[in-house]
Amino acid sequence: MPMIREVTVLGAGQMGSGIAQTFAQHGYMVGLYDIESAAVTRGLAGIEESLSRFVRKGSLSEEDKSQILQRIHPSTDLNIATRSQLVIEAVPEKIALKTAILKQLDDRCSQNTIFATNTSSISITAIASATRRPEQVIGMHFMNPVPIMPLVEIIRGLATSVDTFEQIQFVTQQLGKTGVEVQDAPGFVSNRILMPMINEAIYTVYEGVAAPEAVDQVMKLGMHHPMGPLTLADFIGLDTCLAIMETLHQGFGDSKYRPCPLLRKYVSAGWLGRKTGRGFFEYDE
Template structure:
């Protein structure tokens, strides 16, 4: 199967990043969001990132112009009717994702592949709401998408070899490194990362050390580029909590129990960088 036109659903940080790398790789891209302001911001953020790359000499002004010319806004999901691949990057909530995939199954052409950028939810369950489960797959990009090289490709129970091979080939064309992962809660990245972040939150909760000192230990002692609590703020504490809940529910193991302090921060609206406060304060 040949992929020429892509729709990305969700114009937030992840969705706009995915749309950008697809456009830079030569694909025609529809960036979709029902919120007009979010859609404008998503396209503006792409243009700003590309402009910074021009200033740094990473790309030419012509490359920026050509990339932007391949991007079009979409506020109607029915626009998927012209696409070969749809990549969903909406909120990490199964009910929301299932609703999107049900509608996509009705409007996307029969040959189209439907992919989810979910960071932890089961692809098999998402695929089950469609009439084309063999054409449903996970494409878990890392944040920030234009910088990070990894894409976890998650095969659902019924994902076909043809679908996997098409997505693997496309990932190579995006200049990313594809890693094949089976459909287990949290896949590989978040099954390892989130319990570490959760344990870091427990050390603060139990008064073992301050957030700053926990992060210093992991940066200076373990050579991590960013401390786990600063990383949690960057990801979003609400997202961290939802992934921990998926792991806890999926495995039924108490080692995945979300820290009470994490729940408390989320209930307080302290979601990290995006809300201005998490384990650190942001102006």
């Protein structure tokens, strides 16, 4: 397979823009695609602000920042992916959306192009089966915020080839990340452990055991967590938390993964956390 030099990221949201920034920071040419121009504009603004924070901290120069931004090419045209050796989808956590966009790229991309998915819980095997290249589909689950967090879960689907795995493992190292191989199971390792903890924290609020501030304080001061579970849920996005819990519940068929009704209520209300200004806590714009 050809060496990976150009990458296209599908989805310019928080995760997609973070992935694009990280690749550009490490010398890759990056296409950043979203179906809406406003989303691409927001994604680029987020990348610029993130790089500016590195500049203010002294870990990046203004010249470095300028060069990194020049390596990112925004687009609302899916054909931007045709030159890439690696395409990473970071669209919302719905299998129908993920498979639909990868199906479109099957005909447009080289037969050697690797399709990686940043899904946080959905079966890699199921996503791969919707393409004509299941041996070149792999999970590449980045942690948020992507430019800072050192972990990438690398998940092989049933048909993922050794060559594909080794290429993604190498690219992950080039990004300065630690790639950890895990098996294709609902939630993989990270969210199979993290999300039930967050869900249980929500249950303690739902059942009146403690207020959100108290729950987070207990976990920060008592368990030495850097961030309370409810603050973390707001940071991730309550809609994403709900989608992952539903995947776990459906995948395992075990009632211990049942999403808390309060989580469903907040999502229905549009209280999704930081990105909407309100979740378990309120945030300024």
